[in-house]
Amino acid sequence: MSPVQLLAQSAPAAPASDFSNDSIGLMIGKAVAILLFLLLSVLFALWFERRVIARMQQRLGPNVRGPWGLVQSIPDALKLVLKEDITVKGADKVIYFIAPLISVVTAFLVFAVIPFGPEARIPFTDIVTPLQLTDLPVAVLYFLGVTALGVYGIVLGGWSSGSTYPLLGSVRSTAQVISYELSMSLALVSVLIVSGSMATSQIVAAQETTWWVFALLPAFVVYFISMVGEVNRLPFDLPEAEGELVAGYQTEYSSMKFAWFYLAEYINMLNVSAIMVTVFFGGWRAPWPISQINDGMFNEGWWPVLTFVIKLWMAMFVFVWLRGTLLRFRYDQFMHFGWKVLIPVSLVWVIVVAVWQAVQQFTVVGTYDLRTWLFAGAGVLLAIALVLALLPEKKKDEEVSSGPEFTDAARRKQVATTAEGETEGEYFDAFAGGFPVPPLPGQKLPPSPRKIKVATPAGETDGGAQASTAGTDPDDQAPDSKESNDG
Structure with a gap:
């Protein structure tokens, strides 16, 4: 095989979806549909979280407004909008107003590259289009870049308030995002190596036979822990720890500006869940044996949208489950776990996957079984991660340099x-x-x-x-x- 052929095989694959026939009106319609989906999902998430936690704590939860309290989220949202909007006297007015806008706008951008399904015909028309707004050859990098920009809203919101507690929350957020963004990125690198593309539609197409959650289990575990830390949810909600920082970076916000931060948090939960479903759980593809019914009927048309939404809300349930069962980490434990456990494990796993892919590329096909070795490597790395997590920290007596010694x-x-x-x-x-x-x-x-x-x-x-x-x-x-x- 010539070097030119090897480079052609190793180049990132183009998106599997074809958007060349989409008109401007169709793209605007898709964007509006995604916006409505996210807003309705946030309203449902407010009710869903309160009902699930209530059941875990043997309470009823919302049960008055509408059947089973389904309409409770609407007065909750109206209450935030109609409250008095207070601006702190010592705040930097411009940045104080822009910060929540940064958080909420960047949160809406991620779903632009999420595939809801394959090509399908729009009802009552002859138009056939991919069930996705757009796709990029570097869609995963787009996701990581947008989520990193969203943190600027938290950092600037805490800094511009001119208060101590919001500033501490924004500083924590900076360190938290730097730490867990690294582990999240490294977890996705192994998926990109195996899939051969950074386009989300191509990653879904590569999981036709095997979901990457099984072949790349250590990468999934690292990504799952990192995504919980990325969106500041329990047990990693250190930037807004109400027990010590009142409400963290959003302490000095009220009314609609507070609602923007609240909206951005729930949309970010949907974002990281959608990426997890797309990258590790086959995206819109139905699981076996459902995918075998009627020659793959549930992987065609509009059925994949239902499959994707079910997977998405199963991931959201895990978010709520964690909040109802786990306690908040200490900040030193949180940073220790990110830098000394997650990042080393994900680095080693990336090296293992890269080496094995190189062996498969430059050796005779059929000599080795990729999945067997990946499963073995996954077991070894999980054992190492467990040992690192359970090792006690060494304590050293600190001596004061001046005055009498006080160890x-x-x-x-x-x-x-x-x-x-x-x-x-x-x-x-x-x-x-x-x-x-x-x-x-x-x-x-x-x-x-x-x-x-x-x-x-x-x-x-x-x-x-x-x-x-x-x-x-x-x-x-x-x-x-x-x-x-x-x-």
């Missing part, structure tokens, strides 16, 4: 004394459990080295501060003060 062991033994030399009791070790906790009544923290002022030989204090050195020995302090003044 974790020394804090428990050090005795607190007043200026008159009276004993108050043992110092409380706030870091004994590995995470700082405040002292209870009657407990005393060791003095901060920054507050210990060293007296000069003439009896003057450094910087005008008092010469009180509570918790230190005056005999031990004199040589240190002399050395510090000589320096």
